[in-house]
Amino acid sequence: MISPLIAVAVLLAGSIVLIALRRRAERDIAVSARAALVTGETPVAPANQPDAAASLAAAEAVGSAMIQAGYTVETVQDVLSDIARVNGLPESEILVFPNAVLISARGGGQHQTGAVAGSGGQLLLSQVDELQRTADAARTGLLDPRSTVERIERIRQIAPAYGPVLRVLGYALLSGALSVLLGASWRGAALSAALGLVVGAALLVSERVPRRYGALLTVAIAFLVAVVVFALLRAGWGPGILAALLAPLVVLLPGVLLTTAVLELSMGHMISGAGRAAAGGMQLILLGAGIVTAGALVGVPSFDFHHEAQLLGPIAPWIAVAVFGVAISVHRSAPRRALGWILLVVYMAYAAQVLADLVVGGVLSAFVGALVVTPITALVARQPSGPAALVSFTPAFALLVPGALGLVSVADVLGGDSAGTSSLIATLSTMVAIALGVLAGSSLSNRMRRPAL
Structure with a gap:
């Protein structure tokens, strides 16, 4: 019960901070709006003859x-x-x-x-x-x-705030931290970080590779990661390293594409939604092809993949959340002033998902996580030093998708045709749950309007 208690404490502390921030934001907006009327820093009317x-x-x-x-x-x-x-x-x-x-x-x-x-x-x-x-x-x-x-x-000319070495190291720490959240052992976390170094370097190289080779690179990365993990599983390293099959591939998971597809389809944008859904589905097929090919080549051990998570103590996941927030900020080159805000958002997202998982289960916990995160990112964006909502939402989203699917979908892919159907349903259900959470959270965000003068 230690982890749920920590989650409650995090949500309470975060809520107090957010309430204080909202009051200060409303006061600052009202003051700045009145000052704009005095100084003339207001939108000007368009010219009589627009260009x-x-x-x-x-x-x-x-x-x-x-x-x-x-x-x-x-x-x-x-x-x-x-x-x-x-x-x-x-x-x-x-x-x-x-x-x-x-x-x-x-x-x-x-x-x-x-x-x-x-x-x-x-x-x-x-x-x-x-x-x-x-x-x-x-x-x-x-x-x-x-x-x-x-x-x-x-x-478009802005250079990354961190050099390529730091960005690759950031991806390695990101992979290791995520594996801890997925229930890896110490050995599994170390393996995830090591594989993250390779994948992070490959991702930086891919930025200079023509897009037509992107599919081949995705299959190659998934194949390499799966070959290493399956070989070590057969060598007797135990299921504690299974998280290393998913954590290094987090950036390649098409969670954003699939969730955005559901959002756009629900809003009536059929062409855009269907296009994103097709692109996300193709990305899943490419990742699956790499993993399945590796399993056919190396062989898959015959133990139960649906093992219980081997958490490294109740405190380790909460430390991993901080490492994850810092690491993804470095890898994706977030503004330095945004780091504190990103940590606030990812902690609130993880705490909400931990508590929701106890009550409603993994898939619906993704809905709760998205519902909580969306208005928080909108409130953070209203602060003078706060980043754009998409900047703080992106790291939190990277926690929601793998955390909701966990290792169950990976095990289902390896389990045969019937299990593959279950994996597909779980994936679609998670994307729909997150999309609905974003929609519901957006309605709450829209209520935080600027005060009238």
């Missing part, structure tokens, strides 16, 4: 960056519609896909149409943070179209 070409360029730049960052099409459409409106083009039509944006800028007798594809690669968390600030300024009229384009170009 459709400049506004279109700004919307294209922001839209391309946002879909690369992983925002839902609903969010991107809202931001681009606001940018068009504040620049005197309220009749504009915007169509967003997971990898492209189509914009028809119309208003004031002008009509400009453009399309832009999303750039490849994944944005750093520091880039996502600056992107959110730029989008907020552009959609409220505090940033003119030409300045918006210039800032997006500068954001």
Whole structure:
């Protein structure tokens, strides 16, 4: 009962901090809004003759960056519609896909149409943070179209805050910490960290590899990790190292894709939702192909994979959460000022999931975790030093998906056809639960509006 008691203490302490932060945020917003009226730092009205070409360029730049960052099409459409409106083009039509944006800028007798594809690669968390600030300024009229384009170009040039060696070490610590949360032994945690070094280095190399080779790299990484784990299992290392089969692959798990797909399908974006679901399903197939091929080559030991978690004492997982938060911040190059906020969010997410798991089980605990995390990240984003909501949500999400699926899905994949069906159902159920949790949490976030003047 020590871990649940710690979870209750974490949630209580976090709630006190968040309540204090919300009151301070409301006070600061009211003060800054009144000061803006006095100093004139308020959105200016658009010119009598709007510049459709400049506004279109700004919307294209922001839209391309946002879909690369992983925002839902609903969010991107809202931001681009606001940018068009504040620049005197309220009749504009915007169509967003997971990898492209189509914009028809119309208003004031002008009509400009453009399309832009999303750039490849994944944005750093520091880039996502600056992107959110730029989008907020552009959609409220505090940033003119030409300045918006210039800032997006500068954001794309932001270098990682940490060097490649630190980022690889961060991924190794991330893998080791996650394996502890999944019930690894000390040997399993060490193996996960060692495999994390290899996978982290491969991921950095893949940033310079053409995207057409991405599928081969995914299969190769999953195959390498599975071969090592299966070989050591056959050598008698015991089921305590089984977590090493999942922890080093956490970044390759398509949890974000599948959850976003469910969100977009529930909002009526059928094309985008179906496209993301297909991409996420393909990623699962690639990972499964690598693991199954390794099992066929090395052989899978004949012991029960549904073993009880071998936690390294009740305190170890809570230490691992801190290591995980710091490690993922270094690997994904989060802003340095965001580290404390990220730790607050991941601790709240893990505590909520621990308590929910005792009451409703693993899959529904993902719903509770997402429900708790979403309004917390929105509140954190309202703080003067707080990062964008997506920046603090990303590390917490990386805890929700593997923690909810655990090793059960991995065991199911290795168990045969009928077990594979159970694994598929568990995966889909978890994604739906997280998506519904995000939707419910978003409704709570929307209630935290700026106070009226």
